[in-house]
Amino acid sequence: MQILSVKDFLTLVNETLRLIPSEAFSVEGEVSDFKISQGKWVTFDLKDEKEDAKMPCFGTVYKITIPITQGMRVRVRGRASVFERFGKFSLNVEEVIPVGEGALQKAYLALKKKLEAEGIFDVSRKRQLPQFPERIGLITSKEAAAYGDFIRVLGNRMGGLSIIHADCHVQGQYAVSEILGAFQSLAALPTEQRPQVIVLTRGGGSLEDLHAFNDERVVRAIFSSAIPVVVGVGHERDESLSDFSADVRASTPSNAAEMLTPSRVELKKFVEMAEDRMNYRLDEMLRSMNHSVESTLRVIDHAFSKTSHGVNDTTMRFTNAFDRFRLSVVATREHIERREKGIVGEFGGVLERSKARIDALSRLVQSVDPKRVLDRGYAIVRSAKGLVRDSTMLAPGDGFSVQFAQGMIEAEVTVKKRQERLL
Amino acid sequence: MAKKSSSFGEAFQELEEITAWFERGDVDLDEGLKKFERGLELAGVCKGKLAEVENKVIELKKKFAVLPQEDEVI
Numbered sequence: 267m268q269i270l271s272v273k274d275f276l277t278l279v280n281e282t283l284r285l286i287p288s289e290a291f292s293v294e295g296e297v298s299d300f301k302i303s304q305g306k307w308v309t310f311d312l313k314d315e316k317e318d319a320k321m322p323c324f325g326t327v328y329k330i331t332i333p334i335t336q337g338m339r340v341r342v343r344g345r346a347s348v349f350e351r352f353g354k355f356s357l358n359v360e361e362v363i364p365v366g367e368g369a370l371q372k373a374y375l376a377l378k379k380k381l382e383a384e385g386i387f388d389v390s391r392k393r394q395l396p397q398f399p400e401r402i403g404l405i406t407s408k409e410a411a412a413y414g415d416f417i418r419v420l421g422n423r424m425g426g427l428s429i430i431h432a433d434c435h436v437q438g439q440y441a442v443s444e445i446l447g448a449f450q451s452l453a454a455l456p457t458e459q460r461p462q463v464i465v466l467t468r469g470g471g472s473l474e475d476l477h478a479f480n481d482e483r484v485v486r487a488i489f490s491s492a493i494p495v496v497v498g499v500g501h502e503r504d505e506s507l508s509d510f511s512a513d514v515r516a517s518t519p520s521n522a523a524e525m526l527t528p529s530r531v532e533l534k535k536f537v538e539m540a541e542d543r544m545n546y547r548l549d550e551m552l553r554s555m556n557h558s559v560e561s562t563l564r565v566i567d568h569a570f571s572k573t574s575h576g577v578n579d580t581t582m583r584f585t586n587a588f589d590r591f592r593l594s595v596v597a598t599r600e601h602i603e604r605r606e607k608g609i610v611g612e613f614g615g616v617l618e619r620s621k622a623r624i625d626a627l628s629r630l631v632q633s634v635d636p637k638r639v640l641d642r643g644y645a646i647v648r649s650a651k652g653l654v655r656d657s658t659m660l661a662p663g664d665g666f667s668v669q670f671a672q673g674m675i676e677a678e679v680t681v682k683k684r685q686e687r688l689l
Numbered sequence: 690m691a692k693k694s695s696s697f698g699e700a701f702q703e704l705e706e707i708t709a710w711f712e713r714g715d716v717d718l719d720e721g722l723k724k725f726e727r728g729l730e731l732a733g734v735c736k737g738k739l740a741e742v743e744n745k746v747i748e749l750k751k752k753f754a755v756l757p758q759e760d761e762v763i
Contacts, residue, residue: 398698403749417746426697426741432749451749530739533701537735540708544728547711551721 470500
């Protein structure tokens, strides 16, 4: 008999187990106690439905490529071994395949239900995308048509962006691990290089093709991503569990590009409109300011001019009055002068005329001076009746006086003679 | 790159805020002039960014978890 250490014995056990050819057997049973640890490793127990027997299974990212849920029937192929550290027996899964018709579909629906119950798809937890992301993380295969579509449509809408591309298989055995790695790497970038949004995208396909996007680990990676995630799979009607857990679901890769940024044309229009609006409003403000300044000025001006009008008025009236006064003074003076002259003139005139008249009169008087007449030899005869001009006034015997230039006599009529008129 | 990231998004947002201010019709001329100047400045920045044609694609070198060894179990 050999004495062995524990380690040695377990090594022996494992060597013996390795003798079972893994390609030869496929173990069928029911999945139970399904767990994912550290987002990568899958463990479950494969239960015998009939007998009380179960086998722990352990799978890595690379091997388990279908969604597995509790109660699902599967066939597992792998290598039985004992983990020496824990002394635990388990099957290292090489491959898992679903059993029965529509098993994959059933598994898919079961997983969907489970995740929904956990709140993974809750709308309330979905985050808003940044309005103008400048760094966009892209998880997809460079060979996929989705890649080209996305880059092209994005380029049409907006320029000056950085796209950080994590090249990944989108199906096959490497897909899940690469996608998980991509999420990790993008999140690990320093702040100034880290994308502000992540796009996970691929073309359409069958349920098998979309296995990675239906993988519970990928769904949870999307859910727990600190950076908002946009998922766009194939065409409108393609759906995957990743779509449901995304912050934003795009119908296609192109649609994902559209959801990320507004179009440059729209933005330019807004900016130009903003400029116009500001111009217009500022103008309005200035005009209204002007208006109120002007109306204030007008009020002041009006008040002032009323006053100044009054002053003006008064001044004018004063000036007018003074002018009139002055004029009247002048006029008066002139008048006086004229009148003086006039008076003199007039008076002089009057005097002259008077003098003239007086002279004339005096001459006349002189000419009719009785004395002068008498000097010429005429005599004035007077009777008792008065001046005698006519012989008829006397009869013989009447007494009469005769005045000569010198002296006077008294006489009596002796005889009356008829005489013609002298002249 | 840090400078760039404070350009379009923030400029655009500030421009939106200033436009909204103008629409509110607060007639403070002094502030209006200041905001107008800033608004035009921001519009210039935005238009400059919008004039950029190309996007840049950066390939990420990713490092994934190495295949777990058998004894590296949960």
